[in-house]
Amino acid sequence: MPAPVVRVDQLTKVYRTRRERVTAVDRVSFEVQPGEVLGLLGPNGAGKTTTIKSLCTLVRPTSGEIEIGGVNVRAHPYRALKRIAAVLEGNRNIYWRLSPRENMEFFSGLQGIPTRTVRPRIDQLLERFRLVDKANVSARKLSRGMQQKLAVACALIKGTEILLLDEPTLGLDVETSYELRGALKAMARDHQRTILLSTHDMNVVQDVCDRVIVIHEGRVVTDDRVTNLLHMFRARAYRFILEGRLEDRACHRLERSFEMLELHHTDHRTEIEVELLDSAALYKMMDVLRESGAIIESIDRQDPNLEEIFLAIVRGNN
Amino acid sequence: MATLVMIKAMFKRYAIELRRYYFNTLSMLVSFYLIFILLFYGVQSLANGGQQFGDALNGMVVGFMVFYLTVYSYAELSWVLVGEASQGTLEQLSMSPLGFGRVLLARIFAALVYRIVIMFLLLLLMMWTTGRWMAFDLWTLIPLLLFTMASVQGVGFVMGGLALVFKQIQASLGILQFVFVALIAAPIERFPALKFLPLSWGTRLIGDSMINGTHIWQVAPADLAVVGVTGVGYFAAGFFVFKYFEVVARDRGLLGHY
Numbered sequence: 001m002p003a004p005v006v007r008v009d010q011l012t013k014v015y016r017t018r019r020e021r022v023t024a025v026d027r028v029s030f031e032v033q034p035g036e037v038l039g040l041l042g043p044n045g046a047g048k049t050t051t052i053k054s055l056c057t058l059v060r061p062t063s064g065e066i067e068i069g070g071v072n073v074r075a076h077p078y079r080a081l082k083r084i085a086a087v088l089e090g091n092r093n094i095y096w097r098l099s100p101r102e103n104m105e106f107f108s109g110l111q112g113i114p115t116r117t118v119r120p121r122i123d124q125l126l127e128r129f130r131l132v133d134k135a136n137v138s139a140r141k142l143s144r145g146m147q148q149k150l151a152v153a154c155a156l157i158k159g160t161e162i163l164l165l166d167e168p169t170l171g172l173d174v175e176t177s178y179e180l181r182g183a184l185k186a187m188a189r190d191h192q193r194t195i196l197l198s199t200h201d202m203n204v205v206q207d208v209c210d211r212v213i214v215i216h217e218g219r220v221v222t223d224d225r226v227t228n229l230l231h232m233f234r235a236r237a238y239r240f241i242l243e244g245r246l247e248d249r250a251c252h253r254l255e256r257s258f259e260m261l262e263l264h265h266t267d268h269r270t271e272i273e274v275e276l277l278d279s280a281a282l283y284k285m286m287d288v289l290r291e292s293g294a295i296i297e298s299i300d301r302q303d304p305n306l307e308e309i310f311l312a313i314v315r316g317n318n
Numbered sequence: 319m320a321t322l323v324m325i326k327a328m329f330k331r332y333a334i335e336l337r338r339y340y341f342n343t344l345s346m347l348v349s350f351y352l353i354f355i356l357l358f359y360g361v362q363s364l365a366n367g368g369q370q371f372g373d374a375l376n377g378m379v380v381g382f383m384v385f386y387l388t389v390y391s392y393a394e395l396s397w398v399l400v401g402e403a404s405q406g407t408l409e410q411l412s413m414s415p416l417g418f419g420r421v422l423l424a425r426i427f428a429a430l431v432y433r434i435v436i437m438f439l440l441l442l443l444m445m446w447t448t449g450r451w452m453a454f455d456l457w458t459l460i461p462l463l464l465f466t467m468a469s470v471q472g473v474g475f476v477m478g479g480l481a482l483v484f485k486q487i488q489a490s491l492g493i494l495q496f497v498f499v500a501l502i503a504a505p506i507e508r509f510p511a512l513k514f515l516p517l518s519w520g521t522r523l524i525g526d527s528m529i530n531g532t533h534i535w536q537v538a539p540a541d542l543a544v545v546g547v548t549g550v551g552y553f554a555a556g557f558f559v560f561k562y563f564e565v566v567a568r569d570r571g572l573l574g575h576y
Contacts, residue, residue, distance in 0.1 A: 013571075015570065015571065024571075050571065053571065056413050057412075057413065057568070058409055058412065058413070058568065058571070058573050058574065059568060059571045059573075060565070060568040060569045078415045078416070078417055079415070081413055081414070081415040082415040084413070085413075086409075086410075086413060088406075088409050088574070089406045089409075089574075092405065092406025092407075093406055093407060093409070093410055094406075094407070095331070095335075095405070095407060096405065097334070097335055097338045097339070098331065098334060098335075102331075102334060105327070105330075106327050106330070106331050107410065108327075109323050109324055109326065109327020109328075109330075110324055110327060110410070110411065110414045110416075110421065111320075111324075111414065111415065111416075112319070112320025112321065112323050112324055112414075112415070112416055113320075113323065114323050115327075138338070154410075
């Protein structure tokens with residue numbers, strides 16, 4: 001396995017005021033591999049933004065270490081910043097009086113990269129984000145979606161290997177969000193960019209990310225591949241619909257033997273949602289139903305989306 | 319090389335913004351010009367046009383010019399920081415691998431150069447309007463202005479640092495204007511120690527050059543040294559204070575808030 005391009009070790013950030021002491025991030029540790037797209041998922045105030053801001057030196061951690069490409073951020077912030085670009089506030093990371101082209105030229109200059117060397121890349125990005133027609137129009141005259149795409153383009157123009165995005169699709173319409181997700185996937189795939197993004201939008205994580213870290217109350221509660229999480233929950237949850245009311249004895253037996261998520265019955269039908277860890281459990285469930293004389297109307301494997309998984313993880317943590 | 323590229327980017331952006339905010343730029347020039355004209359003719363009418371007030375009027379032209387530059391020099395950084403924070407770009411500036419301090423230095427340097435150019439144009443207009451032509455030796459004026467404004471910028475860094483942490487500092491900026499007016503007119507002859515304060519001695523030498531035609535090589539080395547040392551000293555001390563506030567802002571997660 002290659003060396004991680006981002007390494008966060010026991011990151012802790014405590015904000016102190018005269019009256020209180022708030023732990024925004026509590027001993028968070030993770031690594032990101034080159035070319036990986038990692039999603040930071042969590043409710044408001046979970047510590048996602050503080051984590052991202054600590055990575056790009058905007059927030060000074062209380063304790064813990066961060067390494068970007070093997071460079072310690074605390075000891076050598078400027079060396080670390082050479083490898084990072086970030087979009088932190090959606091459409092507010094650009095100069096509204098400058099045009100998209102002027103914005104990209106300025107931000108490459110801020111990185112110390114001369115305009116003449118980035119011109120071809122500016123043209124590519126304008127094309128990729130469908131901003132060619134607006135290249136010379138003041139950014140304030142663009143739609144919110146276009147401004148947000150421009151903010152990402154301004155981060156990409158820096159040519160850094162790591163891209164940090166805080167809520168990149170916040171406030172975007174469905175079409176623009178879809179377009180931006182496509183562009184991010186292409187960036188990771190075609191240019192081997194490492195992307196770390198925080199979002200509330202489960203579609204973004206499901207669509208773009210390889211791995212997801214769920215942060216809750218400043219702590220990492222889950223760190224796994226998105227496919228693993230989806231598979232794990234998908235493999236477990238089943239929904240049975242039975243004709244008529246299932247007899248009480250069978251209901252008690254089911255409740256004793258399985259992790260029942262829901263059991264709802266009327267005189268005409270019974271609905272059961274149950275977690276079955278493996279095939280043996282499924283067969284055992286079928287045996288119980290057969291022995292009780294139940295008539296199965298339908299069996300569905302539940303395919304929860306990431307939102308449900310997220311809620312389950314956070315509730316489980318509580 | 320990378321730093322030069324960044325400085326060039328700052329100059330270019332500043333020029334674009336001056337052009338795009340042309341109404342703001344124009345109204346600033348017109349208002350400064352009108353205030354000056356009102357002051358000039360007001361003082362002249364009080365003096366009944368007497369020639370004995372000639373030097374005082376010349377001194378007023380110089381004082382007004384230095385005041386114009388001073389106001390922008392000490393407040394520029396605070397305006398930049400609050401403005402960039404409110405439009406969401408301050409965090410981007412502070413993430414430059416060339417360093418936040420260096421980026422801000424480039425930003426205020428670009429602003430100072432543009433302001434000096436604008437100020438010279440204003441000055442020519444003032445001299446043409448009033449018919450009082452003064453010496454205009456750029457080899458003397460430019461270094462004196464740069465060092466004098468460096469001392470003012472030192473105060474500007476302190477205010478900028480405060481703006482970074484406390485955000486709303488307009489009241490203090492307003493009060494400081496009066497302090498600088500006092501420094502421009504400081505009675506150095508009576509209290510020579512005042513020459514070590516920001517602005518005061520530099521203004522005097524600039525006035526001497528413009529009113530009496532004194533060239534830089536005619537100024538006593540010790541007098542030049544005072545301008546140089548106060549310029550560099552206040553600038554460095556102010557920058558040091560600013561870096562302290564920058565650490566506080568990063569510690570409290572305030573960069574980018576407004």
